[in-house]
Amino acid sequence: MSQPAQTTAHLAPDAPTAPISEATALRVVHDTDGVDLAAAERAAGQFLNALGISTASESLRGTPGRMARAYAELFSPRPFELTTFPNDEDYDELVLARSIPLRSVCEHHLLPFVGTAHVGYLPGRRILGLSKLARVVEHFACRPQVQERLTKQVADWLQTHLEPKGVGVVIEAEHTCMTLRGVKATGSSTLTSTLLGTLRDDARSRSEFLALTGLHR
Numbered sequence: 001m002s003q004p005a006q007t008t009a010h011l012a013p014d015a016p017t018a019p020i021s022e023a024t025a026l027r028v029v030h031d032t033d034g035v036d037l038a039a040a041e042r043a044a045g046q047f048l049n050a051l052g053i054s055t056a057s058e059s060l061r062g063t064p065g066r067m068a069r070a071y072a073e074l075f076s077p078r079p080f081e082l083t084t085f086p087n088d089e090d091y092d093e094l095v096l097a098r099s100i101p102l103r104s105v106c107e108h109h110l111l112p113f114v115g116t117a118h119v120g121y122l123p124g125r126r127i128l129g130l131s132k133l134a135r136v137v138e139h140f141a142c143r144p145q146v147q148e149r150l151t152k153q154v155a156d157w158l159q160t161h162l163e164p165k166g167v168g169v170v171i172e173a174e175h176t177c178m179t180l181r182g183v184k185a186t187g188s189s190t191l192t193s194t195l196l197g198t199l200r201d202d203a204r205s206r207s208e209f210l211a212l213t214g215l216h217r
Helices: 037-050 063-074 131-141 147-162 203-213
Strands: 005-010 024-029 080-082 084-086 095-106 112-122 126-128 166-175 190-197
Touching: 037 063, 063 095, 080 131, 095 131, 095 166, 095 203, 112 131, 112 147, 112 203, 126 147, 131 147, 147 166, 147 190, 166 203
Parallel strands: 005 024
Antiparallel strands: 024 080, 084 126, 095 112, 112 166, 166 190
């Protein structure tokens, strides 16, 4: 049996792309052009020195390099293949992956925000490998972000590539730019949601999705 063709996409968040078909497997990769770890390390050292933090001691000498590598890792999602399968049984009930671990970086302060994502869809012609829901979340989370945009990007991307009858994404996260600095609102969390298609337009489907995410009890 012949293998499906494979396309490789270096995707920007809003890149217009066609839905995946039976004959094409979409490999999603992060564009690493422009990454210069040596320059990032030098800049990190200058940043620390400008804040009055000397890196001359043995324990801090390697800190600029560790900072550069840490942020490079935070901004580099792992490549993955968007694996889909024919919906031969015409399954038409909600598919939901709950409590997907999420970590991203606030683009305003470059401080982390962490939490969970609930991602669901009503299948159309094809169904998605379940692990790919978490991969899509990671793909858009590994960059300077705001939670509102991240939520919508995940939903829009799945709607475009999978062509389901509906998509729902809910993200709940704690932002350290709120809890560690500024207002120091320890324990606060932020909740965002995007609903598309039937999950937006049909009240019963919407309620089912929100109930399964734990938002409606």
